Amino acid sequence: MSAPAAPSPDIHLDWMLACTGCGATRSAAGLASVCDCGQPWLVRYPARTHTLVDRTEIRRGHGMWRFRSFLPLLAGEQPISLGEGDTPLLATPRLGASLGLDDLWVKDEGCNPTGSFKARGISAAVTRAVAAGATSFVLPTAGNAGVAAAAYGARAGRPVRVYAPRTTPATILSQITAFGGDLVLLDGHIGDCGKAARGHAAATGAVDLSTLREPYRIEGKKTLGLELALQLSWTLPAAIIYPTGGGTGLIGMWKAFTELLEAGWVTGPAPRMYTVQSDGCAPVVRGFEAGTDRCEPWVDPWTVASGLRVPGPLGDRLMLTALRASGGGAVAVSDDELTSAAASATRLEGIDFSPEGGAAVAAAARLRQRGDLGPGDRVVVFNTGAGWLYRPAPAFA
Numbered sequence: 001m002s003a004p005a006a007p008s009p010d011i012h013l014d015w016m017l018a019c020t021g022c023g024a025t026r027s028a029a030g031l032a033s034v035c036d037c038g039q040p041w042l043v044r045y046p047a048r049t050h051t052l053v054d055r056t057e058i059r060r061g062h063g064m065w066r067f068r069s070f071l072p073l074l075a076g077e078q079p080i081s082l083g084e085g086d087t088p089l090l091a092t093p094r095l096g097a098s099l100g101l102d103d104l105w106v107k108d109e110g111c112n113p114t115g116s117f118k119a120r121g122i123s124a125a126v127t128r129a130v131a132a133g134a135t136s137f138v139l140p141t142a143g144n145a146g147v148a149a150a151a152y153g154a155r156a157g158r159p160v161r162v163y164a165p166r167t168t169p170a171t172i173l174s175q176i177t178a179f180g181g182d183l184v185l186l187d188g189h190i191g192d193c194g195k196a197a198r199g200h201a202a203a204t205g206a207v208d209l210s211t212l213r214e215p216y217r218i219e220g221k222k223t224l225g226l227e228l229a230l231q232l233s234w235t236l237p238a239a240i241i242y243p244t245g246g247g248t249g250l251i252g253m254w255k256a257f258t259e260l261l262e263a264g265w266v267t268g269p270a271p272r273m274y275t276v277q278s279d280g281c282a283p284v285v286r287g288f289e290a291g292t293d294r295c296e297p298w299v300d301p302w303t304v305a306s307g308l309r310v311p312g313p314l315g316d317r318l319m320l321t322a323l324r325a326s327g328g329g330a331v332a333v334s335d336d337e338l339t340s341a342a343a344s345a346t347r348l349e350g351i352d353f354s355p356e357g358g359a360a361v362a363a364a365a366r367l368r369q370r371g372d373l374g375p376g377d378r379v380v381v382f383n384t385g386a387g388w389l390y391r392p393a394p395a396f397a
Contacts, residue, residue, distance in 0.1 A: 014048065015072050017041040017215055020318060028072070031132045033213055040212040040314060042255065043072055043219050050263035058230060062086060064120050064223040070259060072128055072219055079127040080156045082113035084120050085223055089231040089380070094348045095361070100368045103378040105237070107228060108351055110386030114151045114175070116144035116307075116354075117224065117384045121248055122209065124220030126152040129207045134158065138206040140193030142245060143172040143306045144385050149209055150181030161200055163193035168306055169390045189301050190245075191311055211246035212314045218255065221248045225256030228380065229266055237271050238377040239328070241363050243356035243384055244275040244284055245310035247319040254322035271380075273328040274372070275319065276363035278303030278335055281311055284319055288330035293317055304335050305355035307384065329372060333362040341365070346387060355390055357383030 013028045021039025026032070034040055050069060058066055064085025065071065073079060088108050096104030109117035122145065126137070138161040139149040146162040153160035162181045164173060165188060176183050186193055194210055201208040211217065229236060236257065242250050250273060257270040277285050281301035287294065297312035313319065323330060333341075335355075342358025345351065353361065360381045367373045 013072075013074070015043050015045045018044050028215075029132075031129060031134060031207060032215055033208065034314075040218075040318070041215040043215050045070075050265065052264070055234065055265050064123070064220065064227065067223055067226045070222070070226060070256075071124065072216055077131070079123060080130060080152060081123055082119065082151060082155055084112050084123050084220075085227060087111045087227070089228065090349070090351065092345075092349045092351070095345050098344075098348065099361075099365050100375055101364065101373060101377070101379055102375050104364070105378070105380045106349070106351055106357075107224070107380055107382050109224075109382060109384050110352055110354065110357075114144070114148045114179075115386040115389050116148065117221070117249060117382075118145045118148035119152075120223055121217030121220035121252075122148040122152045125209050125214055125216040126156050126158075128216045129209075129214070130156050130158065134207040136204065136206040137161070137209050138197045138200045138204075139163070139209040140190050140197040141168070141176075142190045142309050143168045144389065145209075145211075146181060146183075147172060147175040147179065147389075150176045150179035154180050161197075161206060163196045163200075165189055165193060165306075165309075170392060172306070172389050175389070189309055189311055191297070210314075211248055217248050218252045221252030222256040222259075223252075224249055224382070225253035226260065228253075229256075229260055234266050236266055236269075237380045239272045239274060239367075239373055239379045241274045241276060241360045241367070241379065241381045243305070243308060243359045243382065244277055244319065245308045245356075246313050247275075247284070247315040249382070249384065250275055250322060251315050251318045254326065270326055271328075273322050273326040274363060274367060275323060275328075275330045276359045277330070277332050278305055278308045278338065278359060279332040280335060281309050282332040283311060283313065284316065285330040285332040287316060287320055288323055293320055295320070303355075305338055305359055306390075307354070307356045308359065329367075331363040331366050333359055333366065337362040342387060351383060352387040353383050354385040354387045356385060357381070357387070
């Protein structure tokens with residue numbers, strides 16, 4: 001699909017924005033950041049309806065934009081796309097047997113353009129921002145979002161400034177520059193990069209694509225849940241295990257399941273949602289276990305799973321709400337556990353697990369051991385990115 005032309009500014013958008021903090025609503029016209037209260041906006045579609053006939057038609061499409069009736073896209077409008085979505089949902093019997101789970105599946109997001117689930121959210125965000133008149137973008141990244149932003153910026157013909165920690169894996173950094181991203185490396189973590197990105201946006205007018213600082217990355221990530229339901233013939237698994245940094249995937253899937261239930265396309269109950277983080281940066285796990293509705297920022301975050309190195313996620317309240325409402329939970333695993341799990345799962349099933357995907361496998365083992373998962377539960381583990389992005393090229397004689 002080619003880059004769309006910006007619609008006329010007086011065109012009617014059949015969706016609106018609702019604040020997740022104060023409850024305020026606003027038109028979706030123009031470029032939106034966070035609400036004045038500091039909390040994120042979510043997209044609502046009060047005028048749309050969905051029938052079971054529509055559900056049948058979904059199979060005729062392809063990629064994540066086959067779900068356009070659930071997405072912020074106008075009739076006839078073409079998104080800025082690289083073919084994201086339609087990632088495989090794979091039965092993993094050998095891995096399942098090793099964990100004591102008889103019905104274990106892996107959703108392999110490493111098969112997306114740019115090698116990770118970030119392609120979904122960035123495609124949606126760039127599509128809507130370009131349609132609203134954006135001429136440039138900026139993004140702080142722990143790695144994979146920066147690759148996606150650079151690629152979709154190139155697809156849209158818009159420059160992208162990317163701020164990344166100096167400790168980001170070298171292969172990921174090289175991908176950002178290969179797609180033409182203006183890469184700036186900083187000492188510190190993604191929170192420090194976020195401050196720099198907000199400063200750049202204020203100084204230049206670049207659209208800030210930071211997690212939850214615009215409303216449309218969530219809508220792209222929502223297709224994780226929509227696609228999962230489609231692949232399971234409009235049923236839902238008992239449990240989902242999701243590696244969590246900024247949390248857009250977790251929040252987006254919970255939104256997707258709510259919308260599917262409201263549309264009558266699936267029946268309940270919704271899956272139990274489990275988040276996994278590294279014990280070197282686990283603000284959501286700590287907040288969940290403490291029973292709070294917010295997360296305290298993690299001091300001195302570190303993990304080899306760079307996508308989990310998010311010390312103070314803006315979506316903390318939304319994540320904690322989803323975990324508790326679903327009857328799920330939160331698990332922290334060590335870097336040794338997640339690295340070992342990624343390596344063994346890759347060899348067992350031929351799926352290229354990232355460290356974050358390894359964390360989800362390690363969490364599945366932990367949850368099975370403590371009885372949160374039953375042996376017959378249908379469990380879906382998310383591998384959010386490709387392992388090759390984290391591995392330097394070896395030298396061979």
